[in-house]
Amino acid sequence: MTGQSDKKLLLAGNPNVGKSALFTRITGVHAVSSNYPGTTVGFLEGWLRRSDDAWRVIDVPGAYTLNPTNEAEEVAERLVNDGADAIIIVLDATALERNLFLAFQIMERRLPVLIALNMVDEARHKGIEIDPERLEKLLAVPVVPTVAVTGEGISRLLDRLPEASAGREVPSSREDRWAAIGQVIEQVQKVRHRHHTLMDKLEDASVNSFWGLVIGIAVIAASFTAIRFVGEGLIEHLLDPLFHRFWMPVVNAVSNFFGGSGFLHDIVAGRMIDGSIDFEQSFGLLTTGLYVPIVMVLPYVVSFYAMLSFLEDFGYLPRLAVIFDALLHRIGLHGFAIVPSLLGFGCNVPGILATRVLDSARERFIAATLISVAIPCAGLQAMIIGAVGDIGMKWVAVVYGTLFLSWLILGRLLHTLLPGYSPELIVEIPPYRIPSINAMGLKLWMRVRGFFLEAVPLVLVGILLISFMDAAGITAYLSRMLAPVFSGLLGLPAEAAGPILLGILRKDVAVGMLATLGLSPAQLVVATITLSMTFPCIATFIVLWRELGGKRLAASMGIMIVSALTAGVTVRLLLSLNV
Incomplete structure (x- = not known):
């Protein structure tokens, strides 16, 4: 939708003021996600048709100030400074004083603005009364009360787009600006007493040092259980049967076309496993290349992002970040790193992609490396519990305990050794x-579509690369070359080198292969820990390359190898002392 009458409309405001809900109301679901050039910060773009004009609507990243303190606020400043035909400043009516600071900064630019006084229903529930007509006269810009989640006031807001104006001149120095905001608040806002509701009490409890931690652990446990239940349900009852019923005949036809074997057959359809095609182990473009991202990864991506969106919009996610901020700051991250870390337990691929919510390249590197080293994906966890659990759950506890300690120790070391610092967590706690x-x-x-566009092609490229390496004998050569290392350092038989190296293709399959080697309980635990912490699967490897770049990927891989060998050797020695 382009033309000479196209206009640009920005939606600007603090985080958690309802901009996304307003954006959805204005544009519908026809939106695209873009990264601002030179950054990892994304924003949504959509279109609005109003009279004879087509408006390109941009959802500006949430910002508290246009004097940037993080990358998201840098992008917000640039988008505002680039100008627009109109800017809708979305204000949270329950926190008007804080919101007006950003509004005044935008008005300093003398751009045409109008104000959506959003969440007026919540303000009423909190005993806050705001006079929108008086606010409009004081600021000399259109002010429209709205409730974006229900659509209240949206039509009137859009009708007043032509009235957008620069408004009154506002003070430029910080002290004078706050003084002017205070004068506005005195004239437009009244607060009456109200009793705390059950929701108010829950809000208070969820940031309490003790009950907040209890609630946080309960929410994480419940979310993870729901994600596993939905993800596994989609795999077992929907996607896997569909693939076998409708896609397997196509793959078999391709396999027959290529004669059932040969180089091209193995690249396209994959290797035959016990005389037939196996979606998980054949490693062809049409088999494993599609089955892994669509059947094995996508269900967890969908279920996790659905849960994440609910927690975001409900208002709990900032509270979760605050509760875990103290712990995560000790390893160079801030509280929001809990989000990609949790996502990694479903699948490392979306976990790595989710590190984009973090403010600095340093934090993203630490988080991505820790996810790759110490957070097992759902498939790997299933094999750990199945294969290692067969010899006793105490051995499963050893594996998970080692991974957790490695996460803590490695995080602390990276925080200490890497230059830079972890920025403080500054986040507004929204109401539920x-x-x-x-x-x-x-x-x-948008998130699922982003996964398809970014992850699926990368997995296909990785499968193709590994297939060429396998056909050229490179994988077998590396297994033979590294066998003495595994035997000498880790006390494993030479044949364990092959499955551990196979982990770059599929770690869960590799654990299953280790279980068939007749290893002692101690050897199986050491091999599983080493496999879990070393090379990421090919999908994660490709996404790491995409997110970190070549140099940082090489550094991350080096850290993984050293960490895996150190943990494996340490566990071997400790277990030998207890035998």
């Missing part, structure tokens, strides 16, 4: 609110 289904649906669609 009932999420908008439409807004959640748009977020889920």
